[in-house]
Amino acid sequence: MLKSVARRGLVLLAVAAASTAFAQKTTAPAPRAAAAPAAPLNWPTKPLRIIVGFPGGSTPDLVARTIAEPLSKALGQPVVVENKVGAGGNIAADLVVRANDNHTIGFMINGNMTIAKMLNPAVPYDPQRDLQPLSLVGTAPLMLTAPVNAPGNDAQEFFLAARNAADKWSYGTPGVGTVGHIGMELLKTKTNMNPVHVPYPGNPQVIQAMIGNQIQLALLPPGLAQAQVKAGKLKAIGVTSLGRSPLAPEFPSLNELGIRGFQLEIWVAAAAPKSLPKPMADKLSSLISEITRTPEVRAKLFQQGWQAAGTNAEGLANRVKSDTAVLGGVIMMRGIKAE
Incomplete structure (x- = not known):
């Protein structure tokens, strides 16, 4: 049985190598997007909630608050950041999944959007089934x-x-x-x-x-x-970036040191419940992507330890798929389970 699991993990890692190369293209800063399909003229009709699964002052929290102010101006409604801490961000992610008010999104880290269910079958949501990608906001190596x-x-x-x-x-x-x-x-x-x-x-x-x-x-x-x-x-x-990172340019990458092809990043992204109508999701995706790529926000994210990405929804979806393959392959091969 263990040999079967290990073989399956190795297959996933092989597939992941191709997926990672593809994802590097799709997670590059997106060109200026065409206008998204129009959301209802009176939307949003009340404040937009951004749920973050980590405490105030944490890096996901700082990123959410950096985006919230310009997003509020663009939407013409307050944008309120709420911290719902616990289970490595999975409690907050589940709250986003369950939201049905069309005015709730989340800012999440890798694990919440990729391997949460693989690590712990008791997690009540399935990232790829229940979450709607909006934009990959920032990335960083370890x-x-x-x-x-x-x-x-x-x-x-x-x-x-x-x-x-x-x-x-x-x-x-x-x-x-x-x-x-x-x-x-x-x-x-x-x-x-x-x-x-x-x-x-x-x-x-x-x-x-x-x-x-x-x-x-x-x-x-x-x-x-x-x-x-x-x-x-x-x-x-x-x-752990493939090449030297702008966040730490004085340090070599592990790939550069001879561990060929080694690449691993942490990231923070915006996601919505699957129930959010597509025109509204497209509007948020376009705005968050555009805001992330402004010089002011890029500079703030850099100070917080993130390299701004600002992808469209498809770019984030491809990154989720690629990281799920890479991280999931290791989980299966090593038999890792959340405690």
């Missing part, structure tokens, strides 16, 4: 980091030390099934290293554990990792 006294003078020596250490090394993540967890399991398949997973409540605890040499590896958002690297408390190995 940064492979290690304690400042980690062995090796370069990346090659570091990976050699990691392989030799086998399961004597461990890596930290902000939880089972997070992109950092799945990404590290994918990295293990490409490097033949085998550190043991140690989940923590959040990335701040992961950082402290690594500074204290309790763990030896972690994939962290660049905004969090860079401050520690510049302070001399952590060592940066490389970023």
